[in-house]
């Protein structure tokens with residue numbers, strides 16, 4: 542089992558006990574979806590794919606395990622460090638935890654691994670339901686990412 546599979550086992554162990562099946566489904570769809578989009582965007586941008594996938598898996602964890610989305614970025618970052626222990630280097634862990642802590646700040650520009658997680662997060666929401674209303678910042682990120690991938694942007698208005 543490689544380290545990403547190990548990490549996903551640790552995350553699954555926290556998601557499986559979520560009692561509300563709808564909440565549990567949303568957690569799986571969103572965290573695995575963002576993780577996969579992180580790999581896609583990391584490959585496109587020449588960034589490390591595996592730590593990007595890890596950041597996606599962990600970025601909203603506290604929002605689901607606590608059933609409370611308020612200020613979840615900091616709480617998810619705090620949960621991430623021990624889950625990464627023994628799998629990711631201190632440098633990788635620092636990068637992943639920082640990206641998670643910053644991911645709700647979609648209006649600001651941070652480092653490339655941070656921006657990657659924000660873009661993957663916004664894009665997963667749009668892919669899940671293209672008809673749903675995104676925040677203006679999330680919609681702008683989606684359009685920019687679709688352009689970057691060579692796709693038309695009219696749908697993500």
Ligand SMILES: [Fe+2]
Nearest residue numbers: 575600601662
């Ligand atoms: Fe998210």
